[in-house]
Amino acid sequence: MRHLLSIEDLDRPGIERILDRAKSFTEVSEREVKKVPALRGRRVLNLFYEASTRTRSSFELAAKTLSAEVINFVSSGSSVEKGESLKDTVQTLSAYRPDLIVVRTPHVGAAELVARWSAAAVVNAGDGKHEHPTQALLDVYTLRERLGALDGLNIWIVGDVMHSRVARSNILAFTMLGARVTVCGPPTLIPRGMEALGCAIRYTLDELDEADVVYALRMQKERMTESFVPSLREYAALYQIDGRRLGARQVLMHPGPVNRGVELVAEVIDSPQAVIGQQVAAGVVVRMAVLYELLAGSSGRAGIQSRLVTA
Amino acid sequence: MNPARPRVGQGAEPLVQREQPVADLLIRGAHVVDPRAGIDARHDVLVRAGMVAELGDPGSLEAPDGAEVLEGEGRHLFPGFVDPHVHLRVPGQEHKEDLDSGTRAAASGGFVAIVAMPNTDPVVDDATVLRSLREAARREARIPVGFLASITRGLAGEALTPMAELSDAGALGFTDDGRPVHRAAILRKALQYQRLCGGVLALHEEDPSLSGAGVMHEGEVSARLGLAGIPSISESTMIARDAAIAGYEGGRIHIQHLSARESVAAVAEAKARGVERSGDEREARGRISAEVSPHHLTLTHEAILRAPNAQAGEAGRGGGSGLDTRLKVNPPLRSHDDRRALLDGLRDGTIDCIATDHAPHAREEKEVPFEEAPMGTTGLETCFAAVYTELVVPGVLPLGLVVEKLSAGAALMGLTPPRIAIGRPAAMCLVDLASEWQVGEAGYESRAENCCFAGRTLRGRVLATLAAGAVVYRDRAFALAPA
Numbered sequence: 001m002r003h004l005l006s007i008e009d010l011d012r013p014g015i016e017r018i019l020d021r022a023k024s025f026t027e028v029s030e031r032e033v034k035k036v037p038a039l040r041g042r043r044v045l046n047l048f049y050e051a052s053t054r055t056r057s058s059f060e061l062a063a064k065t066l067s068a069e070v071i072n073f074v075s076s077g078s079s080v081e082k083g084e085s086l087k088d089t090v091q092t093l094s095a096y097r098p099d100l101i102v103v104r105t106p107h108v109g110a111a112e113l114v115a116r117w118s119a120a121a122v123v124n125a126g127d128g129k130h131e132h133p134t135q136a137l138l139d140v141y142t143l144r145e146r147l148g149a150l151d152g153l154n155i156w157i158v159g160d161v162m163h164s165r166v167a168r169s170n171i172l173a174f175t176m177l178g179a180r181v182t183v184c185g186p187p188t189l190i191p192r193g194m195e196a197l198g199c200a201i202r203y204t205l206d207e208l209d210e211a212d213v214v215y216a217l218r219m220q221k222e223r224m225t226e227s228f229v230p231s232l233r234e235y236a237a238l239y240q241i242d243g244r245r246l247g248a249r250q251v252l253m254h255p256g257p258v259n260r261g262v263e264l265v266a267e268v269i270d271s272p273q274a275v276i277g278q279q280v281a282a283g284v285v286v287r288m289a290v291l292y293e294l295l296a297g298s299s300g301r302a303g304i305q306s307r308l309v310t311a
Numbered sequence: 312m313n314p315a316r317p318r319v320g321q322g323a324e325p326l327v328q329r330e331q332p333v334a335d336l337l338i339r340g341a342h343v344v345d346p347r348a349g350i351d352a353r354h355d356v357l358v359r360a361g362m363v364a365e366l367g368d369p370g371s372l373e374a375p376d377g378a379e380v381l382e383g384e385g386r387h388l389f390p391g392f393v394d395p396h397v398h399l400r401v402p403g404q405e406h407k408e409d410l411d412s413g414t415r416a417a418a419s420g421g422f423v424a425i426v427a428m429p430n431t432d433p434v435v436d437d438a439t440v441l442r443s444l445r446e447a448a449r450r451e452a453r454i455p456v457g458f459l460a461s462i463t464r465g466l467a468g469e470a471l472t473p474m475a476e477l478s479d480a481g482a483l484g485f486t487d488d489g490r491p492v493h494r495a496a497i498l499r500k501a502l503q504y505q506r507l508c509g510g511v512l513a514l515h516e517e518d519p520s521l522s523g524a525g526v527m528h529e530g531e532v533s534a535r536l537g538l539a540g541i542p543s544i545s546e547s548t549m550i551a552r553d554a555a556i557a558g559y560e561g562g563r564i565h566i567q568h569l570s571a572r573e574s575v576a577a578v579a580e581a582k583a584r585g586v587e588r589s590g591d592e593r594e595a596r597g598r599i600s601a602e603v604s605p606h607h608l609t610l611t612h613e614a615i616l617r618a619p620n621a622q623a624g625e626a627g628r629g630g631g632s633g634l635d636t637r638l639k640v641n642p643p644l645r646s647h648d649d650r651r652a653l654l655d656g657l658r659d660g661t662i663d664c665i666a667t668d669h670a671p672h673a674r675e676e677k678e679v680p681f682e683e684a685p686m687g688t689t690g691l692e693t694c695f696a697a698v699y700t701e702l703v704v705p706g707v708l709p710l711g712l713v714v715e716k717l718s719a720g721a722a723l724m725g726l727t728p729p730r731i732a733i734g735r736p737a738a739m740c741l742v743d744l745a746s747e748w749q750v751g752e753a754g755y756e757s758r759a760e761n762c763c764f765a766g767r768t769l770r771g772r773v774l775a776t777l778a779a780g781a782v783v784y785r786d787r788a789f790a791l792a793p794a
Binding site for chain 2: 086105107109113128131164165194196197
C-alpha cells in the first residue's frame with residue numbers, strides 16, 4: 001500500500017494487519033516516556049483545509065509518538081487565502097520533502113490529487129463527503145476491542161448519511177469485515193443509489209432493536225436551513241438515540257463532536273454502552289499503525305527507497 | 312410567416328470563414344457514403360473550382376491539368392460533418408480556445424461547418440458584438456462558422472435580447488446555452504418574437520432548483536463518491552415544460568445535449584403530440600428537434616469512479632485513476648439505461664443529430680478537485696472516431712446512420728446540409744476507418760486538452776477535409792497559416 005485514500009485501498013488482511021499493529025502500540029501510551037523511534041527522521045506534513053480538532057491532533061500525536069517530525073499547514077492565514085491552487089500548494093510544500101502528507105479538504109478526491117502531485121505517501125483524513133478511512137479503521141478497532149470479530153454483527157448507521165464521509169468509509173470497512181450494515185435517516189438525507197454500497201436502507205428506527213451496534217452521525221444545524229429536515233425538533237423526535245431506544249446489549253458509537261440533545265442525549269452518551277471515548281483513544285494508536293504501515297511497512301520502505309533512487 | 316424558416320440570408324450570409332483557394336482535385340476510388348444522396352458505393356469524385364463536378368465509377372475519371380489527386384482506395388468519403396453546438400470561447404476567453412484553434416480542431420475532425428454558442432465574455436447579446444465576432448471569423452476561421460445569439464441579455468434570464476436586430480446581423484438562432492431559460496414567461500416571449508425574426512431557439516434544459524449544486528449524475532456512483540447529484544428529472548421536466556410552451560405558441564425549438572432516458576421520452580411525446588395537432592407529420596416533427604453528444608452516447612457515470620485498486624498516479628483508462636475532471640460535463644454522463652435510451656432515440660429519429668458540445672477549458676481550470684472544475688469536454692477532434700469505435704465497430708449503430716446524424720444538425724440550424732452531389736459545393740471528409748490512434752498522443756489542434764476520451768485508442772482517422780469548396784485540412788496539416 002502506497003497511500004491510504006479510501007478503505008478500498010485495503011483488503012481484509014490489510015485492515016487486520018493495521019489493527020493488530022495498533023493494538024501493539026497501546027503499550028507505548030502506557031509508558032512513562034511515550035515515544036518510540038520507529039519513524040525517527042521522517043517528515044509528516046499535516047495539510048488541513050478544514051477545521052479539525054481531534055483528527056489533526058491525533059495524527060500529530062501519532063506521528064510524534066513514533067518520533068517523526070511534524071509540520072502543520074492550515075489553510076487559514078496561508079497562501080491558500082491568497083488564491084494559491086491546491087496543486088501549487090502541494091508542489092510548494094513538497095519542496096520540504098515530506099515523507100507523508102495527511103490531508104483533509106472539503107473536496108471529494110482531493111487526497112488523490114495530492115498523491116498524484118507529490119512523491120510523498122498520502123493519508124486521506126477526510127475529502128469532502130467522500131471518505132475518512134482512518135475514522136473507519138479506528139471504529140473497527142474500537143468494535144473489535146469491545147465485541148471481538150465483526151462477522152455477523154448488525155450495525156445501524158443513523159442520521160445524515162448524505163453528507164457523511166464517515167458513513168461511506170464505515171459502510172465499506174464494516175462490510176469488508178463481515179458485518180451487515182443498515183443506514184437509517186430521513187429520506188432527504190439518504191442519497192439515491194446508496195444501496196449500491198452494500199447496505200440496507202431504513203427510514204425509521206422501528207427495527208433498531210435488531211442492531212448490535214448503533215452508530216449515530218452528527219446532525220449539522222445548517223441542514224435545517226437547506227430544507228433537508230423541517231426542524232431539528234422533529235428530527236430528534238424521529239431519529240434521536242435515547243435511553244428508550246438504545247437497548248442494554250447494544251453498543252453506541254459516534255464520530256464526534258456530538259450535538260447533545262439532537263442525535264444523542266446525555267443519558268446514552270454517558271452510559272456504559274457508549275464507546276465514544278474509546279473511539280478517540282483508538283484514534284492515536286490506529287493512526288500510528290497507518291503511519292507505520294505506509295512509512296516503515298514493507299511496501300512503504302520500498303517506496304522510500306525508490307524515491308531516493310530517483311531523487 | 313413560417314417561424315421554422317430563419318430570415319438570415321436576407322441581411323447577412325449565415326456562415327462566415329476565411330477566403331481560401333477553391334479546390335481542383337480528384338478523389339480516386341473512395342467508398343462514398345452519403346445517405347442523403349442515396350450513395351453507398353465506390354466512386355471517383357471530381358471537384359472543380361470547389362464544386363462537385365463529376366461522380367464516376369472507380370478508375371473512370373481523369374484528373375484535369377493542375378488538379379491534385381487524393382487516393383481514396385480503401386478509404387471512405389463522407390459528406391462533411393456539421394456541428395450545431397460548439398463553444399469557440401471568443402470573445403473574452405481566448406485562453407481556452409480561439410477562432411483559429413477551434414476551427415482547426417473542427418477541420419481535423421471532418422467538420423465543414425460549426426455553430427458557436429454565445430456564452431462568451433461579453434455575451435453575444437447585441438448586434439455590435441455579433442458583427443465584430445463575424446468580422447473576426449472572416450479573418451480567422453478555417454471552416455464556415457455560424458453564430459447563435461443569446462435569448463436573454465447577459466444570459467441573465469430576465470430580458471430578451473434584440474432578437475430581430477441580431478437576426479439581421481447574422482444570428483442563426485438563439486440560445487442561453489450553459490443555462491436554462493428558467494422563467495417560462497421569458498421563453499414564451501422569445502417564441503412569440505421568433506415569428507418576427509425566425510431562427511431556432513436552442514435550449515439547455517435544466518431546472519436549477521433540482522440540479523442545485525450537483526456535479527454529476529445522481530445515482531449509485533454519486534452516492535458512493537459523496538458528490539452532489541444532478542437528477543435526470545432536472546432535464547426532462549424542463550423539456551416537457553418547454554415543449555408545451557412551444558406547442559402553444561407554434562414555435563420551433565431545438566433541445567440541446569439530451570442525456571437522460573426520461574428526456575428522450577419527453578421529446579418523443581412532444582413530437583407525437585405535434586403530429587396529432589397539425590396532421591402534417593414532416594412539418595410537426597420539425598418543430599421540436601434534439602441533439603445528443605458523442606460522450607453521452609459512449610460513456611456513463613461509472614467512468615468517473617476510481618478504478619478498483621488503482622493507486623493514484625498510475626495511468627488508468629483515460630490517463631487518470633478516477634474522478635477525472637475531463638469527465639465532468641453538463642448535462643452529466645448518466646447510467647447505462649440512459650445511454651441505451653439515447654441510442655434508441657437516435658435510431659428511431661426522436662433524436663435528430665449528433666452535436667459535440669465542444670467545451671474547451673484551460674489546463675489549470677480543470678486541474679482542481681472534481682467539485683471545483685468547470686463542466687465540459689472538448690469533442691470536435693474525437694467525435695467521429697469515438698462514435699465509430701464505440702458504436703459502429705461493435706455493431707450498435709450502422710455507419711450510414713452515424714454519417715447522416717453527424718451532418719443533420721445543418722438543417723436544424725436552417726443551413727443546407729452537405730451532399731456529395733454534382734453541382735454542390737465540396738463539403739466532405741476523407742476518412743481511413745482502419746487507422747488507429749491514441750487520443751492526445753500527438754497533442755490537440757484545440758488550445759484545450761480536456762478531452763473525455765484522452766488516452767483511448769480510437770479507430771477512424773480523418774485524412775482530409777474539404778469545406779466550402781476548399782481543402783482546409785489534409786494529412787494532419789492545414790492549407791493556410793494562422794491569420
